[in-house]
Amino acid sequence: MEHSYRLVIACPDQVGIVAKVSAFVAEHGGSLLEANYHTDNVTKQFFMRNEISADSLSVSLEAFKDAFQPIADAHNMTWYMRDSKQPRRVALLASHASHCLADLLHRWRSGDLLCDVTCVISNHENLRSMVEWHDIPFHYVPMPKDAEAKAKGFAEIDALIQRYESDTIVLARYMQIIPPAMCERYPHQLINIHHSFLPSFIGADPYQKAFERGVKLIGATCHYVTDDLDEGPILEQDVARVGHKHDRDDMVRLGKDVEARVLAQGLRYHLEDRVIVDGNKTVIFD
Amino acid sequence: MEHSYRLVIACPDQVGIVAKVSAFVAEHGGSLLEANYHTDNVTKQFFMRNEISADSLSVSLEAFKDAFQPIADAHNMTWYMRDSKQPRRVALLASHASHCLADLLHRWRSGDLLCDVTCVISNHENLRSMVEWHDIPFHYVPMPKDAEAKAKGFAEIDALIQRYESDTIVLARYMQIIPPAMCERYPHQLINIHHSFLPSFIGADPYQKAFERGVKLIGATCHYVTDDLDEGPILEQDVARVGHKHDRDDMVRLGKDVEARVLAQGLRYHLEDRVIVDGNKTVIFD
Amino acid sequence: MEHSYRLVIACPDQVGIVAKVSAFVAEHGGSLLEANYHTDNVTKQFFMRNEISADSLSVSLEAFKDAFQPIADAHNMTWYMRDSKQPRRVALLASHASHCLADLLHRWRSGDLLCDVTCVISNHENLRSMVEWHDIPFHYVPMPKDAEAKAKGFAEIDALIQRYESDTIVLARYMQIIPPAMCERYPHQLINIHHSFLPSFIGADPYQKAFERGVKLIGATCHYVTDDLDEGPILEQDVARVGHKHDRDDMVRLGKDVEARVLAQGLRYHLEDRVIVDGNKTVIFD
């Protein structure tokens, strides 16, 4: 992948914004590898992602950003610019199930998921050996049922996230509800995989619910976590076909493939700065 | 399609049922074109569909059925046997939207949907010309808002269904709620297409709800109608991909294809006697 | 759909093109409804599509185009600009099979396929009634086996295309090979649906070949016609699942749905000026 800077912008829509931003990029020698725009016709917000060849820029990233700030101010922009060579730092949280974690670690190791995996945190010990084989720190943080102990556990998790300077936290089938304070502390940084096609089957054991309802497709949903359970902005969804031959356990097995695929795709969008949150929805420049 | 008889059975599961039924079929010369079984492990109900070459039978259909009755009684079977040459008689109900109706009529006319279309009933006049071009009777039954007039309308619809001796009623985007009494009168005979991936977005305007939730897939669900709105046994579901570029109207347009396809597939299963209702779920021998 | 002008450009890639074009658009008050870019890294060609709100422009379409020409010349652009209110004029060619034609006509009639259907030309009479019900001229042009008569037939077809001032010709399962001269006369204007997942099963009776090979998916391919049979630039492809239960006729039936869907999608891209041909490939800004 070519070395690039990603300039990501959200602001109120108005005529000439694309021209202004792309003229600014061109004036600094910037060659666009990819550029995408979207206007939300309901909120009249404008969204833009420019992927600029790093080598083409005539100035440093810092100088570019400094020079851009007045334009950003003039148009009331929320924006950032990121160097593709400074990958996001991802903490992975898992419980007992291995499929999403194993899938992400393999993609990361193969160079297909560009990020630094800082650590794996789990409330079970069973995945330690796999994680440590990948030379990634594994932290066991138990999650007892009583509220006080749980709060202590989440404080420990938070401390670990901070210690490893993680900017992204992936819940790779982590079966604990994240406390509201933590959801707020990491807005659009907490990524979850829910094992149903949301908004169907919110909450616990969606495969049992899917089995009981007799649906002909099961699904999975990757979304940012908010303090409203299973209601955060959706990054990706997919489905798999089931039928009367499949009981709950078959659905669990078939669902694993969908979950792993959907989580990896959602995370990839996030890592490549392709996602902009628009209210409770996402704009995804794929 | 070869001329066949379809012997469809549901009964409590027990060892030797397949042997008993298939021996009976073989004793009467019956050559099996297709045979399918399923046992519901929760309810311990057994389901069976045998498609028997009509020409191979050494006795008449009536004689076969008479001879089979003692076996059915002995095993507490719910069963029927249908001649593929006596297609089901289907009444189509539609409102203003044409896509499902046009699709079904074209499949029927092309010989791809083996049934007799007895009539089309609608609360709008706009589809009359298309229906009459197909030489199918079109009946306009208005559905005013007040309850009494609506009840009268449904009485008229029921009379039409009876008059045309229809055994299957398809709601091809018919935008009226069927009264409970009519749901009960036609158990597993009323087929609806709901324009969402149930159980997501039950009720009115699911595309608006899908748009607001920011889902990445929209869907459609074909189900038998019960008096519990959008909760009947599901025959078929499918989805289509959407994204931030699509507003509600785009979803409506993209959804049309899914709706037409899912309804046609669900109806096909029904017409070919491939569906057995198992509680609130379906066994589909495809 | 909002009234818009579509400015579609191909030219050698260079820094600042997006800025120059979007600045030009902005200077004329143009509000971008949608904008897409692509650079082919092999050929170093740049492709661009701008959809501009018609009402936002401060000058007429003609004045805009005149003023743009110097920029186009300076950058060696191949380009055009089209008014969304001047829909393409589409001639439909069909043989005996009705599914693609019926599907396109229904979409057109429903307002989901924005074009003028100028006429239907067929080498069979069986679809006349359906076409005429839609108030579209139907022309029967027989296609005998001998070469001379065939050439005469194609001359007649060409005359009809000219007479109706059609700019797009859709082969909706038209089972005749288009003569090379006609392919050259209508570059990227002739759209075909091939009933296989190209490049598998080029040539005649692909479903028979698929059946014999035992594939688990069948497909369809929408492509521009060139004088190299089944080798033109691909607009769209899709597949459907099959198995050992399906014989050739089942595949034909299942394939109809895929063919109709793929042709409609490919044609839609073309009608909305979303396709730019890049060598033997297509850039599609969807």
Add this chain to the structure above:
Amino acid sequence: MEHSYRLVIACPDQVGIVAKVSAFVAEHGGSLLEANYHTDNVTKQFFMRNEISADSLSVSLEAFKDAFQPIADAHNMTWYMRDSKQPRRVALLASHASHCLADLLHRWRSGDLLCDVTCVISNHENLRSMVEWHDIPFHYVPMPKDAEAKAKGFAEIDALIQRYESDTIVLARYMQIIPPAMCERYPHQLINIHHSFLPSFIGADPYQKAFERGVKLIGATCHYVTDDLDEGPILEQDVARVGHKHDRDDMVRLGKDVEARVLAQGLRYHLEDRVIVDGNKTVIFD
């Protein structure tokens, strides 16, 4: 998964076979967990798979098989009966790419792929550590370019297969052509994943070919290996969507997911005795 015996049969079709076999099963107390039939209408061959609850049988597996032999002889059956508790013994061959191997090993370790993995054989060393972490023997068998050394390598591989008593050999992106003699020695036991939607792009570097052709879907094909390269009976196929944004390397990355999924599914069918080869096609009772 319930302990079962799988009785798998192929024979010339005739009336009463289902009855005879299912009567035999019932007479020995056999409770059918699943039963599937198929008749090939071209070859008039009949195929049958019975999954019988092991606990329900009144006799031993050996006694059952002995008693069944006369029926098999009388109907000219090719048949076998396998105990689900005696999983197949699978040797995995890999080259440098890890995605299929990692995927299969994770599924096996999670209990989702019921087999014994006997060993991994590779012409590269890079996957040794991953394999050995799974406590599976890893054998490095180099494959130099010269024919004699290659033949020696394959002799060594064959000896390893024998030594580990493997009955199934999976080519998990093993990039060497299997010699004809070895193909013949292991009929319907050698399973390959080809990285295209066969019969498209037979041979080397299919993603480059797909990129050059401009297809809109890429695919993968799992098939039994015969001495006719990429022409063996197909077990499973699937596709993924691509577009003008994707270069060859993107296709390689997107293809990995499809390859891993398709190989795992094809292998699963094989391991569960769901595949019967019918000429150059497969009957798959899923």
